Amino acid sequence: MKINRRDFLKTTALTSMYFAGFGVPTFAKSSHKKNLVVIMLRGGMDGLCAVPIRGDKNFEKLRSKINLDRTLKLTADFDLHPALKTFKRLWDEDNGAIVHATNIPYTGRSHFDGQNLMETGGKIPYQVKTGWLGRGMKTAGLTGKGLALALPMPLLIRGVPMNNNYFPVGDRLPSNNTLKLINQAYKEYNEKMLGENLNTIMTRELRNTASDDSWVLASNAGQQLSKNNGPRVAVFEVDGFDTHAAQGATDGAHADCLSDYDRIVNGIKQAMSKESFDNTLIVTLTEFGRTIKQNSSNGTEHGYGSAIFLAGGLVKKAQVHTDWPGLKKKELFEGRDLNSTTDSRAVYASVMSIVFDVDFKKITKEVFWGENLQNLSDKLFKV
Template identity: 80%
Template sequence: MKISRRDFLKTTALTSLYFAGFGAPTFASEKKKNLVVIMLRGGMDGLCAIPIKDDKNFEKLRSKINLDRTLKLTSDFDLHPALKTFKSLWDENLSAAVHATNIPYTGRSHFDGQNLMESGGKIPYQEKTGWLGRGMKTAGLTGQGLALALPMPLLIRGVPMNNNYFPVGRTLPYPSTLELIKNVYKEYDEKLLSDNLEIILTRDFDNRSRDDAWILAASAGTELSKPDGPKVAVFEVDGFDTHAAQGATDGAHADCLSNYDNIVRSLKSSMTKEAFDNTLVVTLTEFGRTIKQNSSNGTEHGYGSAILMAGGLLKKSQVHTDWPGLKRKELFEGRDLNSTIDARSVYASAMSTVFDVEFERIQKDVFWGDKLDNLSDKLFKA
């Protein structure tokens, strides 16, 4: 059986999970804090997830994919009805959003954009580590890590924790698959690979061949709740590249949002109250979508999007934004929601809060001293 690298990576399913930041047990006097990053691959449409209210021009430009019903958030923004868990948490001051935001990338390539959203850099493929991995290294989170898919995402590279696990069960993969693994990790020698496979096949962690987001999230919630468990979890949700038949209340984009929502729901239900109260969940995507629908009732690659957040470390329920407006002259290149907040400011503030590291140090060590705004006091609890 022949298998290409692209096909192999597809077998990691729509949702994958990575753990990191195992360390010494946290004593009762210390609160163990958790950071969960959910990568929404394909370009999440922030204006579909959190649409602006009563904007006639926006409604006209999306006449075939407008939401026919929404959940109320604020006087200015509504919420997609697929985000039921997000709304229930909102009512408890346990969810929030940052709108009109993006990484400093204005191109429209998935490959370049996803590389930059994970590396935190400005030039595609220049950085070999991820912003989360560098943040963990700065915080001293260099214990054993676990990745429940292959390959280890760039986002969490840069900290000594690379122990990958492709969830194939306790039976050996096809020889061709093993050969492909060798090619993917060709920088390692064969003995090291064999040793790692032996660890994988004898590991007690029960999360084999699980594609459903809620199953992965339930396992993650249990592990994150342990005093000596991981402090970081990373999910990947694919499918947000809706060039055609994006849908509105229902449809492709709604299904992806529901997948995200199920992760948050399952995390919340599987974690202890104390653990969720000390957890922060944030999303990450490469770019947003165009304001105007295309002829296939979808949207093209855009610029500004939104960051969805959940957890007890949020300061309050809010849509934090410096709203740029949706008139043509206010759009990026006359077609996209503009980005007025560097998403890296949110992630730097999140790591500062969860890892208990000064924002300035995160800014210097993780983002090379780039000009970022400290949003910790506006978004998160100390």
């Protein structure tokens, strides 16, 4: 029997949330437990739809059919998509920031290659078998207490020994058919370590009610992250950003995806204690941006530069941090895309350094192979 990821997810209700870093009682430099939430925006988020440049007539002309008719003001130069109401509230409280004109060092246009690299942090697709977050957790000593609410284990958090899996079924047990699917998934993905952990699934104390509501899952995550012996890391996935046709503007497909992200942030925020949220970072991850010009189907094609959303009490201040490249044709990547002037991995290395209390140089050495990444910790986060 051949099983793919989509078929498995259909069988297991919504399994788009992953936990890791349970039961770690000590914190290197801080008396408070710090939490990291990563939200993967799959498909290629349009950074210029989510955070449009203000007053650029050429940009508006190139997107005449998908321009926003209203926005939320951020700065003198940038606005915010109106679907991001929760993020705007956090921005107003100095708990939200944006890194714009950023991307992983991948200039191709393949979802498969791009998503592999956004999770591994590498430069050559499929060469690295672990995720940058998993390696970061291992560097920080967050091993042996991981949990994933989905199968197969997301590549992003692979690399931590004994990360177990959990099936989110509330008070019900997985059926025999479901357990057969799990075994088949393990075999297909060659996950020997995960296969050995299958027997531990039913011994987990945590129970999550299966749901197709992102707010419900996010609320559950917020409650778990607030516990002193709860997880240190949660990972979400939001699909649907590949808007080649009918992208929409203020409303529509892309706006719906942004709303999903915003609901997750809202659910986490509402469920967390103030102290816990003050010690939390929520960061986004996407494989690439979209083209500047709309296509004939009122959508956008695969692009390059995009944006990263940062939220939580560990954000230093409300800001759009960017070395803005400009949108004139000569300033675009290959004459068609927003350029990337900030390596996204520098942001993620800085995030892990702050949340895991690990020296930035150690993170870059052990997680990103000694790459010369800029330390953005003091610019973006409370240190």
